[in-house]
Structures are given as C-alpha cells and as structure tokens.
Amino acid sequence: MKIKKSSFILTAAIAVLLIAAVSFSGCLDFGHDHDDCSDHDHGDPNAAYDPLDDESIDSVLNGSKILVAASVIPQTEFIEKVGGSRVIAISMIPPGAGHNFDPSPRQLEDLSKARLYMQLGSGEPFERNHMRTFTQLNPNMTVINSSEGITLIGSGRSADPHIWTSPRCAIVMVENTYRGLAAVDPANASYYRANADAYIAELESLDAELTDMLSGMSSRNFMVYHPAWGYFARDYNLNQIAIEVDGKEPSPRDIVRFINIAKENNISVIFVQEQVSVTGATAIAEGFGGSVYVIDPLAKNYIENMRYVGQVLAEKMA
Numbered sequence: 001m002k003i004k005k006s007s008f009i010l011t012a013a014i015a016v017l018l019i020a021a022v023s024f025s026g027c028l029d030f031g032h033d034h035d036d037c038s039d040h041d042h043g044d045p046n047a048a049y050d051p052l053d054d055e056s057i058d059s060v061l062n063g064s065k066i067l068v069a070a071s072v073i074p075q076t077e078f079i080e081k082v083g084g085s086r087v088i089a090i091s092m093i094p095p096g097a098g099h100n101f102d103p104s105p106r107q108l109e110d111l112s113k114a115r116l117y118m119q120l121g122s123g124e125p126f127e128r129n130h131m132r133t134f135t136q137l138n139p140n141m142t143v144i145n146s147s148e149g150i151t152l153i154g155s156g157r158s159a160d161p162h163i164w165t166s167p168r169c170a171i172v173m174v175e176n177t178y179r180g181l182a183a184v185d186p187a188n189a190s191y192y193r194a195n196a197d198a199y200i201a202e203l204e205s206l207d208a209e210l211t212d213m214l215s216g217m218s219s220r221n222f223m224v225y226h227p228a229w230g231y232f233a234r235d236y237n238l239n240q241i242a243i244e245v246d247g248k249e250p251s252p253r254d255i256v257r258f259i260n261i262a263k264e265n266n267i268s269v270i271f272v273q274e275q276v277s278v279t280g281a282t283a284i285a286e287g288f289g290g291s292v293y294v295i296d297p298l299a300k301n302y303i304e305n306m307r308y309v310g311q312v313l314a315e316k317m318a
C-alpha cells in the first residue's frame with residue numbers, strides 16, 4: 001500500500017516536471033551552433049532509450065548497486081570502468097539523439113532512482129534544458145561536474161560542450177567520476193581508485209599513441225558535419241572545419257564554398273555521423289575528391305572509437 005502510494009506521487013511529480021520542462025526547454029537562445037532547435041542537430045528523432053530492466057531496478061532498490069546517470073553514452077563507459085560491479089550507468093541522451101533531446105517519462109522514472117549524476121558541465125544544451133528538472137525530481141542525487149579541471153573551448157553559453165571527444169579531457173572526466181563515486185560510496189573508494197587508475201593508464205597510452213600517430217601529417221585540417229571534435233582537434237593540434245551551418249544542411253552555395261575551402265586547405269577527409277543526412281557532405285567530398293567517413297562521437301567503446309578516428313586522420317592526411 002505504501003509502495004503504491006509513493007509510486008503514484010512519483011508519477012504525478014514526473015508529470016508536473018515534464019510539463020515544466022517542456023515550457024522551459026526549446027529555443028531559449030540562438031547564441032551558437034549547438035543550441036538551435038533544428039532537426040539537423042545530430043539528433044535522431046527515433047532515438048530510443050533502453051529502460052532499466054527489473055533485475056537492475058531490484059539491485060538498485062536493494063542497495064547492491066548504485067545507479068549513476070550521465071548525459072552522453074561515452075560517460076557511461078567511464079562510469080562502468082570506474083564503478084565496475086558496483087554500478088549501473090544510464091545515459092539520459094540515448095544513442096543517436098542530439099543536444100535538444102527531451103527525456104521520456106520512463107527515463108525520468110529511472111533517473112529518480114539515481115544516486116549520482118555526472119554532469120558534463122560544459123554548457124551542454126541538454127543539461128541547460130533539463131538539469132533543473134532532474135534535481136527537482138531527485139533532490140538526494142549528488143551532482144558532480146565532469147568538466148572540473150578541463151579548460152573549456154569558449155565559455156558559458158557559447159562553450160563547446162563536446163569535452164568527451166578528447167582522450168586528455170576523458171582522463172579528467174574519469175578522475176571526476178572517481179570523485180563522484182567515492183563521495184556517494186566512500187566504503188568502496190579504494191576499489192574505485194584502483195579501477196580509475198587502470199583505465200586512466202589505458203587512456204594515457206591512447207593519448208600517447210594518438211599524439212605520435214597525428215604528429216607527422218602534412219595537413220592539419222579536416223571537415224566534419226557536426227562540430228563535435230573541437231577538443232580532439234585542440235589537443236592534437238588539428239583544425240576542424242564544420243559543414244553544418246547553424247544546425248542546418250549546407251545550401252548549394254555553401255557546398256561550393258566548402259569545396260573551395262577544402263581545396264585551399266588540402267583537406268581529404270569529411271566526418272559525418274550515422275544519424276544525420278550525408279547528402280551535403282557527399283556532394284562536397286565529390287567536389288574535391290575527398291572521402292566521407294561515418295564516425296560516431298557518442299560511441300560506447302571509447303578507446304577503440306578514438307583510435308579509429310586517429311587512424312583515419314593519420315592515413316588520409318599523411
């Protein structure tokens with residue numbers, strides 16, 4: 001009886017907060033590329049959240065596991081690497097969804113059980129739109145800023161939110177993940193410390209590998225559809241040129257302009273994401289004889305994914 005009553009209150013609370021979230025989210029400002037409400041933001045409108053199964057919910061409710069929420073999929077990899085068998089990680093932005101994704105009632109129900117939220121803290125539009133709802137829904141949830149210790153590109157509302165695409169930033173994010181888990185579960189801090197150290201060692205060797213791989217190239221420039229690779233470019237002395245113009249497909253005039261930019265800058269590679277239209281990118285690549293590669297900045301297998309990105313750049317820009 002007691003359980004039914006509290007779940008009714010939770011459902012009612014979610015309904016109220018969803019209405020509030022819808023009225024607060026959306027086009028609050030048009031300050032930069034990542035904040036417009038275009039469908040062309042790298043969002044898949046059919047992106048699906050995989051809800052917690054009954055077994056996971058039981059293990060969270062009985063205290064045998066800690067539910068940790070985050071904003072993007074690569075963070076769930078970091079959380080699982082540090083938290084090991086102690087944690088279940090969920091990403092509030094599901095695979096394929098973009099910065100302007102709105103969480104479903106089922107996601108909020110799962111979130112209401114989280115003990116910790118690893119916030120990107122890098123001006124991510126999704127967090128600007130929804131963090132207040134999350135903390136109102138789950139006031140006991142500890143919120144940790146993953147960006148603490150990272151020098152952001154831009155600041156405030158115009159900051160580049162994609163901190164996770166640089167392994168050097170990922171090392172800091174993993175350190176912050178350790179800090180969060182140790183805060184909510186101090187009894188297991190040494191377990192988390194050992195896991196974090198092991199994963200940081202892997203990230204450091206990835207960083208060394210990428211630094212070496214990307215050092216001797218004649219061109220430092222690459223094109224991307226959605227500018228998700230700013231931190232990667234900064235940390236390996238590269239330059240990303242974004243084709244996406246204010247979250248929209250390039251116009252025929254833009255295509256001509258980008259073909260010329262590609263020729264002038266000795267560009268051979270365009271990165272696109274599976275979820276977005278590749279029409280404009282393909283037209284541009286055909287115009288200068290370059291190649292289009294599908295790269296997902298939100299892939300779960302972080303180390304393999306970053307290594308692949310480095311290999312494509314090193315091979316094509318040599």
Ligand SMILES: [Zn+2]
Pocket residue numbers: 034042099162226227228
């Ligand atoms: Zn993005």
